[in-house]
Amino acid sequence: MDAHRTFQVDLAGLVDLLSHHLYASPRVYVRELLQNAVDAITARRLREPGAPGSVELDTAGDGLRVTDSGVGLTEAQVHELLATIGRSSKRDDLGFARHEFLGQFGIGLLSCFLVAREIVVLTRAAGHAAVRWTGYDDGRYLVEKVDGEHPVGTTVTLLPRPGAKIWFAPATVLELARLYGDQLPVEVTVDGTPTTGPVVSAPWEVTSTRAWTAYAERTMGLTPFDVIPLSVPEAGLTGAAFVMPQPLNPAQRGGHRVYLKHMLLAESAEGLLPEWAFFARCVVDTSELRPTASREALYEDGLLDSTREALGDQLRGWLVRLARTDPRRLGEFLHVHHLGVKALALHDDVMLDLVASWWPMETNVGRMTLREFHERHGVIRYSATTDQFRQLAGIAAAQDLALVNAGYTYDAEIIERWAQVERDVRIERLDPTDLATRFETVDPATEVGLRGFTVAAQRALDRLGCEVVLRAFDPSTVPALYLIDRETTFRQELRATREKADPVWSDVLAALDDRRADTRPQLVLNHRNALVRRITVLPTADLVELAVEALYGQALLLGYHPIRPADAALLNRSFLGLLDRAVPTDPEAGP
Numbered sequence: 001m002d003a004h005r006t007f008q009v010d011l012a013g014l015v016d017l018l019s020h021h022l023y024a025s026p027r028v029y030v031r032e033l034l035q036n037a038v039d040a041i042t043a044r045r046l047r048e049p050g051a052p053g054s055v056e057l058d059t060a061g062d063g064l065r066v067t068d069s070g071v072g073l074t075e076a077q078v079h080e081l082l083a084t085i086g087r088s089s090k091r092d093d094l095g096f097a098r099h100e101f102l103g104q105f106g107i108g109l110l111s112c113f114l115v116a117r118e119i120v121v122l123t124r125a126a127g128h129a130a131v132r133w134t135g136y137d138d139g140r141y142l143v144e145k146v147d148g149e150h151p152v153g154t155t156v157t158l159l160p161r162p163g164a165k166i167w168f169a170p171a172t173v174l175e176l177a178r179l180y181g182d183q184l185p186v187e188v189t190v191d192g193t194p195t196t197g198p199v200v201s202a203p204w205e206v207t208s209t210r211a212w213t214a215y216a217e218r219t220m221g222l223t224p225f226d227v228i229p230l231s232v233p234e235a236g237l238t239g240a241a242f243v244m245p246q247p248l249n250p251a252q253r254g255g256h257r258v259y260l261k262h263m264l265l266a267e268s269a270e271g272l273l274p275e276w277a278f279f280a281r282c283v284v285d286t287s288e289l290r291p292t293a294s295r296e297a298l299y300e301d302g303l304l305d306s307t308r309e310a311l312g313d314q315l316r317g318w319l320v321r322l323a324r325t326d327p328r329r330l331g332e333f334l335h336v337h338h339l340g341v342k343a344l345a346l347h348d349d350v351m352l353d354l355v356a357s358w359w360p361m362e363t364n365v366g367r368m369t370l371r372e373f374h375e376r377h378g379v380i381r382y383s384a385t386t387d388q389f390r391q392l393a394g395i396a397a398a399q400d401l402a403l404v405n406a407g408y409t410y411d412a413e414i415i416e417r418w419a420q421v422e423r424d425v426r427i428e429r430l431d432p433t434d435l436a437t438r439f440e441t442v443d444p445a446t447e448v449g450l451r452g453f454t455v456a457a458q459r460a461l462d463r464l465g466c467e468v469v470l471r472a473f474d475p476s477t478v479p480a481l482y483l484i485d486r487e488t489t490f491r492q493e494l495r496a497t498r499e500k501a502d503p504v505w506s507d508v509l510a511a512l513d514d515r516r517a518d519t520r521p522q523l524v525l526n527h528r529n530a531l532v533r534r535i536t537v538l539p540t541a542d543l544v545e546l547a548v549e550a551l552y553g554q555a556l557l558l559g560y561h562p563i564r565p566a567d568a569a570l571l572n573r574s575f576l577g578l579l580d581r582a583v584p585t586d587p588e589a590g591p
């Protein structure tokens, strides 16, 4: 029968795996050492409540020595715990992480091999002799009894790897110990300098918004737009969310500063807030959420889910409160974050409602929110491009048509989605040619009288495929309007692209084109306009043609329509033709 064998672990391979894939940077070795020391002190105090609690880091000599006044280990424990990767004293009989400790995976010490070629642990447990364990990065280790007097506790000594010396520079060690451990409930010193007794007070002890703001300024270097206190008792979580004062990209999930039982876990942990809360960065301390093995992130479990939801509720509460008590400030918030809020509104109802209720859109009846517009004007009629809005806003207003400019990023999609979500909201995308149906026709007698003019005008524009229509509309200052329906615009753009495209692509585009469906664009001349009236009674057909061509060109330009080569040629001809008429001939110069 085959005997069972155990896996052989190649330590060099494992160290490589840890350094390149698990930990973001070798600097976490300080965090892991601090964590082990704090856990050892916690374990000792469980048995011996008044026991001393200090951790000393010493950079004198070649590497780093970390001495703690914790429980220490017996020889048997050294064999069991330090010689077996994945073995931890911090789990209960069922294998669950014990609540009072920071560690649980049994790999933390291994991270020291990121920077050390050799680790020496000198340790003594109460009532036992001292033991020295020496581990080498090639996987060998040695355990020896040590004679002489030793205090209860542990000293871990790291001997640097070649090339890793920078991680042991006194200033670096001090900085890292401060970073990870400045809030720890035990006294930590580096070469005698205390790192605890924090420079900034612990985030979970801060109560006033002013103190929070000062905290954000120190740790993030910015003054938050606002501070939202956070608390989720089931996760043992306290802290605050800072609303960022500058726009952020919602596609980039934000990192949060997360402490685990007062030890800094990660400066940029993701996934603490729901996706829609992209505008906030948090600082929290939690006793119940679990870290991943790398400790760079929080473990995705049911508790993190419900915590995220609870934090989302607290942020939502802030938005709702702001809307109720300080709409001006909410306006300022949207001013900063509107692009992100709008991007999310395309699939998040909270954000959609925020935009609809609070974001003032540009309309031809003044700036107002979609909700206000809906209440005042019923149908939400909107223009899908800013160019179109600019051209038609005034004219639509004169026909008593309220119009929203939905040409800005996301606005048209937001209007369309709002109508899907809110049942009683009706929307209508403005088709320019529909506008013409609202204009008054010229009375029949006048129309008959202007027959000659319309024939000449139509002749001028026939070669451009444009129809001339005479109507009467306000404002009377507008002489002519070029209107083309949406579908036809699309097909015209398609044709322009086809002319430039290679044959294969051109064929693909051809499939989308159907000339038969084209409606002719219209040049609507305004009979209320004084200039147009004078043009209609010009004595000769060729003068009428020049004038109508000029009106056509001007209407194209004002409406930001594309100028085709034929249009440009016509503009040129009419301009020079009119100039020729306007400038008196020089009797001296002959014909």
Ligand SMILES: Nc1ncnc2c1ncn2[C@@H]1O[C@H](COP(=O)(O)OP(=O)(O)OP(=O)(O)O)[C@@H](O)[C@H]1O
Residues within 6 Å of the ligand: 032, 036, 037, 040, 068, 070, 071, 072, 073, 081, 082, 087, 088, 089, 090, 102, 103, 104, 105, 106, 107, 108, 109, 110, 154, 156
């Ligand atoms: N300074 C120390 N004092 C006492 N025991 C220690 C010390 N450092 C390590 N140990 C013992 O060695 C074990 C393994 O340590 P290691 O850091 O590898 O894992 P851990 O802290 O249990 O879990 P994690 O991988 O989450 O850090 C610990 O569970 C602990 O029992």
